[in-house]
Amino acid sequence: MSFENQLKEEMRLVILRLLNELPSYRGNSSTLHSGLNHWGLSFSRDQVKTELHWLKEQGCINIEFDNPDVIVVKLTERGQDVVEGRSKIHGIKRPSA
Template sequence: MSNYAQVLTEDRRLVILRALAELPSYKSNSSILCTLLERWGHSPSRDQVKTDLRWLEEQGLLKVEEVESVLLATLSERGMDVAKGRAVQPGVKRPGA
């Protein structure tokens, strides 16, 4: 992966975590997250968003549930810590960095 692609991937993952952290239930679906990412300057495919959600789940930053053709993501406690900059996760951009 090129340096530029890596920066975009890490930022996209942070935006996902921060978006979930701002929602009252800390939960959203992949379709809504795709729309939110577009508002933050990303243009991901739905497949990219789903891949990021699965990767974030593997890291313990959120839980993913498959509902029909979308994924439902719920932020974990560790995911909240990474979103707020209280913990560091390689592969996710640090807030403010």
């Protein structure tokens, strides 16, 4: 697996973890972008939005609001299962034990 793909898998897991910690399991692309930077994962805002759409396709999040400036998302039960290690989705890093 390429290093770029490993970083994407890590980013997807961190996004889900961040949402799992937020009130109402809800956040926006700008807040998540800042959270990723805090954890040393430097991605563009556009890359974050692309990955949010990917996570929606996997059933891990719901998109509640989407415009060119910001996307508002909410963690789903399936996404929470991935964060807590009860479920595995190809393309998302498995959480450490």
